[in-house]
Every structure is written in C-alpha cells, then in structure tokens.
Amino acid sequence: MQPRRRSGERRGRSRGDRVIIEAHSKLASGRRQLGRLRDRAADFLATLDLRDVELSILLTDDPGIRLLNRQWRRKDKPTDVLSFPAGEPPPGSTGPRHLGDIIVSLDTARRQARGHGRSLNDELDLYLAHGLLHLLGHDHHRRRDAERMAALEAQLLGRPGMVPAAT
Numbered sequence: 001m002q003p004r005r006r007s008g009e010r011r012g013r014s015r016g017d018r019v020i021i022e023a024h025s026k027l028a029s030g031r032r033q034l035g036r037l038r039d040r041a042a043d044f045l046a047t048l049d050l051r052d053v054e055l056s057i058l059l060t061d062d063p064g065i066r067l068l069n070r071q072w073r074r075k076d077k078p079t080d081v082l083s084f085p086a087g088e089p090p091p092g093s094t095g096p097r098h099l100g101d102i103i104v105s106l107d108t109a110r111r112q113a114r115g116h117g118r119s120l121n122d123e124l125d126l127y128l129a130h131g132l133l134h135l136l137g138h139d140h141h142r143r144r145d146a147e148r149m150a151a152l153e154a155q156l157l158g159r160p161g162m163v164p165a166a167t
Helices: 028-047 062-073 106-116 120-135 143-157
Strands: 009-011 018-023 053-060 081-085 097-105
Touching: 018 028, 028 053, 028 120, 028 143, 053 120, 062 081, 062 097, 062 106, 081 120, 097 106, 097 120, 106 120, 120 143
Parallel strands: 018 053, 053 097
Antiparallel strands: 009 018, 081 097
C-alpha cells in the first residue's frame, strides 16, 4: 500500500523518492517558496544519484529555529539551517529510506540574501544543498572534509556554496 501524500509532498523524478516540505503556519510568504524548493530538492537528489529516498524540509522563522538550535545544539540563537539525519533504517524496513530533516529559517535567509546581494531563491538553494550534504554525513570541520563538501555544494549549485573552497 502506497503512503498517502501530503499537500507539500511530491514524488521525485520517477525514481520513487519523496520530498516532503512544509512551511510553518505563520509563514504565509514561505508557502510561495515550497514548490520551487521541492523541485530543487528533487534536482539535488537526482544529481547525487540518490534513489528511493525521502527528505523532509521545514521552513520556519528565527524564533522557531532558535528553539531547535537551543534544544539540540545548546546554542541560544537563530541559525540559517539545521540538519537532523535519520540514521540507518531498521532491518527489514521497506519503502523509501528517510534521509532526515532539514529546517531552514526564512527570516535568516532573507537577511543573509540582502546582506550578500543574492536572491532569496539562491540563498534557500544554498541552505538546502548544505543541509542535504550534512544529512548524508558530510562535514566541514577538517580541511579534507571541507574540500569535499565544498566541491559537492558547487556541483549541486553550479556555483560556490557555504563551505569555502580551499585556496
């Protein structure tokens, strides 16, 4: 039996993957971003050759992401994007493998886009690519890992990402 699709859900490019995306109920402007961001997520999954996966994305505001950042990272401030990997599926599970959840602050995205002279769409793509790579286990604390993550961000975005490329 196929799971019921929610309004923000879309099957990815005929590969069996799903992108579930929602905006916090207070973010009327965030709902306008949902379709485009869902399409970009499906494109990123295809570029990374990920099949039969599920990804959840939540657009929230600064107070919403601050709460999560404080609860899970012990940092009492808003941030741009948080990633919560789902881990390995239980033995014997069927259906799409859930990669995890990406939470994006639309407030921070708008502020950073203005500050860096980028469009809101470009900023959201940046956060999505960065968050997705974290879900897949990539990090940027060591130089070699940062170089790999920077290259993957550039591959997804077609331009440099959040992780600075090695000089």
